[in-house]
Amino acid sequence: MSRWEPMLDALVRERYPALLTRATLLVRDRHTAEDLVQDALVATFGGRARFASLPEAEQYVRRAIVSRFYDRYRRVVREGSALRRVAHERSDDTVPAPGTSHAGLSDALEDALALLPPRERACVVLRHVEDLPVRETADVLRLSEGAVKRYTADGLRTLAVHLRVDPPPATGTATVPVVLTTTEVHGD
Amino acid sequence: MTEPTPLDDLVTAAVSERERSFAAAQPTEAMHRETVRRVRRRHVVRATAQAGTALAVAVVLGGAAWWGARPEPAPPAHTPTPAPSATAPATSTPSASPTSSAATQVDDRVVVPGLAAPLPRATPGLLASTTPGWALVRWSESDDSPSVLLLASPTADLYWVAGAPQDAPFWLGSWQAGATVVKGTTWDGDATYAPASVDLLTGRMTTGPAFPPGSTVVGFSAAGEWVLLVVDPEIDRAHAGYVGRVVLADGAGGLREITRAAPVASTASVSPDGRRVIVPDHRGIEGFVFDLVDGSHQRVVPSVPYAPRCTTGTWLDDTAAVTVCEPAGVGAQAEATSVHVFQVGTNARVAQYVPGAGGLVPTPYQPLVGLDGVLAFSDPTSGTCLGGSLVLLDPRTGTTTHVTVDGRLVDATVVSRGGGFLWTREACADHEVPSSLVRIDPASGEARQLVPVPADVVGMVDAVPATAR
Numbered sequence: 001m002s003r004w005e006p007m008l009d010a011l012v013r014e015r016y017p018a019l020l021t022r023a024t025l026l027v028r029d030r031h032t033a034e035d036l037v038q039d040a041l042v043a044t045f046g047g048r049a050r051f052a053s054l055p056e057a058e059q060y061v062r063r064a065i066v067s068r069f070y071d072r073y074r075r076v077v078r079e080g081s082a083l084r085r086v087a088h089e090r091s092d093d094t095v096p097a098p099g100t101s102h103a104g105l106s107d108a109l110e111d112a113l114a115l116l117p118p119r120e121r122a123c124v125v126l127r128h129v130e131d132l133p134v135r136e137t138a139d140v141l142r143l144s145e146g147a148v149k150r151y152t153a154d155g156l157r158t159l160a161v162h163l164r165v166d167p168p169p170a171t172g173t174a175t176v177p178v179v180l181t182t183t184e185v186h187g188d
Numbered sequence: 189m190t191e192p193t194p195l196d197d198l199v200t201a202a203v204s205e206r207e208r209s210f211a212a213a214q215p216t217e218a219m220h221r222e223t224v225r226r227v228r229r230r231h232v233v234r235a236t237a238q239a240g241t242a243l244a245v246a247v248v249l250g251g252a253a254w255w256g257a258r259p260e261p262a263p264p265a266h267t268p269t270p271a272p273s274a275t276a277p278a279t280s281t282p283s284a285s286p287t288s289s290a291a292t293q294v295d296d297r298v299v300v301p302g303l304a305a306p307l308p309r310a311t312p313g314l315l316a317s318t319t320p321g322w323a324l325v326r327w328s329e330s331d332d333s334p335s336v337l338l339l340a341s342p343t344a345d346l347y348w349v350a351g352a353p354q355d356a357p358f359w360l361g362s363w364q365a366g367a368t369v370v371k372g373t374t375w376d377g378d379a380t381y382a383p384a385s386v387d388l389l390t391g392r393m394t395t396g397p398a399f400p401p402g403s404t405v406v407g408f409s410a411a412g413e414w415v416l417l418v419v420d421p422e423i424d425r426a427h428a429g430y431v432g433r434v435v436l437a438d439g440a441g442g443l444r445e446i447t448r449a450a451p452v453a454s455t456a457s458v459s460p461d462g463r464r465v466i467v468p469d470h471r472g473i474e475g476f477v478f479d480l481v482d483g484s485h486q487r488v489v490p491s492v493p494y495a496p497r498c499t500t501g502t503w504l505d506d507t508a509a510v511t512v513c514e515p516a517g518v519g520a521q522a523e524a525t526s527v528h529v530f531q532v533g534t535n536a537r538v539a540q541y542v543p544g545a546g547g548l549v550p551t552p553y554q555p556l557v558g559l560d561g562v563l564a565f566s567d568p569t570s571g572t573c574l575g576g577s578l579v580l581l582d583p584r585t586g587t588t589t590h591v592t593v594d595g596r597l598v599d600a601t602v603v604s605r606g607g608g609f610l611w612t613r614e615a616c617a618d619h620e621v622p623s624s625l626v627r628i629d630p631a632s633g634e635a636r637q638l639v640p641v642p643a644d645v646v647g648m649v650d651a652v653p654a655t656a657r
Contacts, residue, residue: 008223012214016210021210024210034219042226046229106202110206150357159195165195
């Protein structure tokens with residue numbers, strides 16, 4: 001048995017739920033999420049890196065989940081409209097209509113993330129779920145740091161609107177709706 | 189160390205909840221065997237290649253998307269066929285194949301990656317002759333490549349303007365018809381935004397002093413000032429939420445606070461004519477309209493039936509704004525959500541729209557844009573993509589119209605507006621289609637797509653319409 005096999009086995013046995021959770025943030029369909037985890041495991045353990053510990057290996061895999069997700073999107077864009085239609089037809093993802101009540105917080109977050117374009121989704125997950133700095137996020141996704149900042153800000157703003165929480169303090173240039181909770185009419 | 193925001197807390201809780209729900213999840217035995225098999229194969233391929241055997245090393249390198257690896261560079265883009273648009277660009281002659289650089293010149297025309305035909309240059313005379321109806325577009329081949337500035341006419345003709353600034357990001361903000369300078373925003377590389385202007389004749393960017401920390405550009409005033417919402421993160425969020433100030437910046441370091449004694453919350457919306465801004469107060473209970481010219485302000489809350497959640501701030505036109513309310517205790521349902529139009533000067537509610545069963549209505553928290561008296565939003569019940577197709581609602585009459593281009597619905601999420609334009613992004617949740625710029629006739633719902641949607645490059649990343657002011 002090769003050196004990597006015991007670590008791969010241990011990682012899957014102990015941390016598969018966490019890995020599947022990360023994939024589900026990016027793609028709603030369970031089977032697609034499982035495929036994404038498998039791809040990330042293959043990419044990580046099939047590469048040159050050697051891991052001193054299980055947490056280190058998990059960190060690599062979690063980042064690989066996001067980068068593989070983003071690579072799939074880039075491939076679809078590159079390969080043109082025909083593949084886009086096929087990709088769309090294959091998707092079992094469903095996004096509930098805005099305002100639909102959710103089974104739980106995780107459903108609400110995943111619904112909101114599903115409304116983000118893939119690059120915003122990837123940036124938000126790496127920055128705010130994996131807590132990666134901007135520079136490392138840019139390296140994982142092969143984007144400029146400026147692009148990461150912009151996509152993250154745009155994605156967070158959209159999430160804040162759909163999840164009904166205060167938006168982040170420093171954002172981009174789009175206007176956002178204003179929330180009022182009173183019914184009185186005043187005039188000066 | 190940055191304090192976690194409410195959104196961070198929600199994300200953390202949601203992720204934990206999902207992990208608990210997956211506690212018993214494991215791959216099937218077959219799936220795990222397949223994973224092991226694929227990893228073994230990669231190690232074999234690499235070892236064989238290193239031994240000098242001619243095998244596809246690219247299989248290993250190309251798939252090494254793990255942290256720290258750099259993939260092989262993508263091949264140059266091929267010449268695409270643009271997606272069908274309402275009108276074909278005037279320049280439709282066959283082009284040379286675009287290269288992976290930002291643009292190359294062929295005679296007097298410029299080849300732009302992702303566009304089928306080389307573009308004529310926008311001359312100083314052409315720029316001077318632009319009127320409302322024209323738009324500037326920032327176009328990019330990929331997320332990492334240099335972007336370029338293009339000019340789109342009302343009839344979907346495209347012209348090359350200049351290479352966009354490369355040393356720092358530049359987001360388009362405000363452009364006056366006929367002007368050779370466009371205003372926008374850049375990032376100072378540290379922690380905040382700064383005003384910037386780009387000379388359309390040279391492509392050179394001029395940057396002003398950085399905005400105050402915590403600033404967001406929410407629009408431009410009629411006088412051409414950057415309208416900032418400056419948020420103070422030190423205020424106790426549990427009691428007051430974010431507390432912000434509306435500040436006008438002249439771009440040269442001059443700042444003029446509008447809100448003064450009236451602390452406001454962290455969102456704001458500038459009227460189409462740039463004369464006013466709506467903001468809630470810091471408690472999110474009452475609202476204010478501030479005059480950006482003389483600094484006067486007016487408390488304004490429309491008279492609406494009691495509802496726990498209302499969203500106000502979408503300008504219907506220069507003097508009327510809209511409040512969207514959902515009732516207590518339920519999610520936004522088409523039968524119960526209401527849209528209220530009120531006149532800013534008098535605070536009088538001038539119209540109320542409550543749809544019947546099955547009627548179309550926006551929810552309080554989805555993107556909503558006012559367009560010459562009608563509201564544009566996405567209807568998730570129609571269209572082929574999951575975000576829904578574009579719909580116009582006249583809240584004064586209750587008339588709804590689906591936007592069409594050449595008779596087909598426009599799958600879109602409303603992103604931005606200005607001068608009869610809507611900047612849309614197709615809302616397919618599982619993949620992203622590049623953004624496009626459509627000019628909509630609010631009366632008929634007919635639209636013209638001004639910028640092609642390319643097949644293999646990023647395409648339009650930013651746009652600003654020409655304003656009359």
